Amino acid sequence: xxxxxxxxxxxxxxxxxxxxxxxxxxxxxxxxxxxxxxxxxxxxxxxxxxxxxxxxxxxxxxxxxxxxxxxxxxxxxxxxxxxxxxxxxxxxxxxxxxxxxxxxxxxxxxxxxxxxxxxxxxxxxxxxxxxxxxxxxxxxxxxxxxxxxxxxxxxxxxxxxxxxxxxxxxxxxxxxxxxxxxxxxxxxxxxxxxxxxxxxxxxxxxxxxxxxxxxxxxxxxxxxxxxxxxxxxxxxxxxxxxxxxxxxxxxxxxxxxxxxxxxxxxxxxxxxxxxxxxxxxxxxxxxxxxxxxxxxxxxxxxxxxxxxxxxxxxxxxxxxxxxxxxxxxxxxxxxxxxxxxxxxxxxxxxxxxxxxxxxxxxxxxxxxxxxxxxxxxxxxxxxxxxxxxxxxxxxxxxxxxxxxxxxxxxxxxxxxxxxxxxxxxxxxxxxxxxxxxxxxxxxxxxxxxxxxxxxx
Ligand code: PMP
Numbered sequence: 001x002x003x004x005x006x007x008x009x010x011x012x013x014x015x016x017x018x019x020x021x022x023x024x025x026x027x028x029x030x031x032x033x034x035x036x037x038x039x040x041x042x043x044x045x046x047x048x049x050x051x052x053x054x055x056x057x058x059x060x061x062x063x064x065x066x067x068x069x070x071x072x073x074x075x076x077x078x079x080x081x082x083x084x085x086x087x088x089x090x091x092x093x094x095x096x097x098x099x100x101x102x103x104x105x106x107x108x109x110x111x112x113x114x115x116x117x118x119x120x121x122x123x124x125x126x127x128x129x130x131x132x133x134x135x136x137x138x139x140x141x142x143x144x145x146x147x148x149x150x151x152x153x154x155x156x157x158x159x160x161x162x163x164x165x166x167x168x169x170x171x172x173x174x175x176x177x178x179x180x181x182x183x184x185x186x187x188x189x190x191x192x193x194x195x196x197x198x199x200x201x202x203x204x205x206x207x208x209x210x211x212x213x214x215x216x217x218x219x220x221x222x223x224x225x226x227x228x229x230x231x232x233x234x235x236x237x238x239x240x241x242x243x244x245x246x247x248x249x250x251x252x253x254x255x256x257x258x259x260x261x262x263x264x265x266x267x268x269x270x271x272x273x274x275x276x277x278x279x280x281x282x283x284x285x286x287x288x289x290x291x292x293x294x295x296x297x298x299x300x301x302x303x304x305x306x307x308x309x310x311x312x313x314x315x316x317x318x319x320x321x322x323x324x325x326x327x328x329x330x331x332x333x334x335x336x337x338x339x340x341x342x343x344x345x346x347x348x349x350x351x352x353x354x355x356x357x358x359x360x361x362x363x364x365x366x367x368x369x370x371x372x373x374x375x376x377x378x379x380x381x382x383x384x385x386x387x388x389x390x391x392x393x394x395x396x397x398x399x400x401x402x403x404x405x406x407x408x409x410x411x412x413x414x415x416x417x418x419x420x421x422x423x424x425x426x427x428x429x430x431x432x433x434x435x436x437x438x439x440x441x442x443x444x445x446x447x448x449x450x451x452x453x454x455x456x
Contacts, residue, residue, distance in 0.1 A: 125290030128156025152227030228409030229370025264339030264366030287321030386413030
């Protein structure tokens with residue numbers, strides 16, 4: 001079906017009206033709503049249908065939340081079962097059979113060494129709440145306050161999580177270089193760049209005049225998502241684990257975006273085999289409903305009763321939907337599927353990059369894929385600068401072709417693909433075809449604009 005066909009007038013008017021009212025009534029902080037002016041009314045799997053009748057392939061997946069796509073039957077069934085059972089929907093942090101089953105399923109998926117004897121704290125419903133809880137936990141347990149975090153990190157929008165993120169302007173956090181090949185902070189890339197970053201970290205911690213008192217913890221994402229899809233090398237992660245363990249610094253793995261099969265293993269820390277002290281989990285664990293927890297080594301459990309509270313820690317529907325999602329991903333080996341299909345998609349995109357110099361770098365892990373859009377003619381620097389305008393044009397051309405993608409990266413120059421783990425081979429092909437078409441269209445218009453600026 002042609003996705004660009006014009007919608008019937010009545011549908012189109014309703015759609016326009018909703019968007020107009022949104023821009024009048026909602027805050028200036030609107031994000032996705034600006035670049036994706038669609039009005040979803042129905043959704044199933046990879047597909048969203050808008051109020052104007054148009055259909056889209058959704059490779060944003062609720063910012064990586066929808067491991068099984070929209071409205072997966074096992075998720076709907078789990079929600080209906082709770083509703084039909086007459087169970088209370090709001091229970092604060094009381095024990096319930098639904099919660100008990102969720103914890104059992106979650107612990108079954110976690111690395112054995114980590115899960116054995118671990119504790120879980122249910123937090124307020126968003127990822128950022130769980131990040132706050134993790135920071136608070138390690139501060140209480142160690143009696144220290146400082147924090148190590150990385151350039152380009154994204155941990156959320158509440159005060160502590162924001163401090164830990166790369167965009168912070170606060171100085172209470174010691175910022176360390178996150179390794180990356182394409183724009184290596186040391187200009188060397190590969191394993192050597194990561195090694196230099198590790199040495200810097202070690203040196204800073206051991207230098208009595210380094211200006212960094214012993215911190216309460218280190219927080220990192222095994223693959224930076226919002227930061228531009230940057231997978232941490234496994235060796236580097238192992239080094240971070242060694243460095244922190246040797247100095248009794250708790251290591252917090254923020255798996256809010258990388259968890260539940262997304263990167264090709266159930267949890268992204270499994271690639272390197274590291275065992276963190278705290279894991280921050282949200283997004284996919286709620287099966288599309290809000291849910292956030294931290295799981296941590298019991299020795300860190302120095303909290304007093306009520307040290308971390310919150311009214312909405314007992315979302316029964318999210319726990320049921322989440323348990324069903326975790327079980328489905330585990331039973332159907334969707335992490336393996338993400339690894340295989342992700343590698344294939346990455347290969348195709350790298351092939352495409354060979355023909356398009358403005359596709360500066362294609363990278364990812366599993367079904368967390370990023371294409372860095374650059375301006376190859378802007379300078380003769382070894383690595384061309386990002387081209388956020390062109391990236392935005394690619395996103396727009398994707399939307400025109402019925403494909404929803406996300407932008408990320410330091411300058412919003414990285415086009416991100418986060419399809420559900422249930423995406424079929426045929427759907428993946430359709431996504432790649434639309435993406436290739438969109439790239440070509442964005443390139444043509446950029447060229448057209450450049451040509452019209454040339455003196456004739
Ligand atoms: N950590 C990571 C790694 C994330 O990607 C996000 C959200 N993109 C968060 C934390 C914050 O989650 P939330 O938006 O649910 O607060």
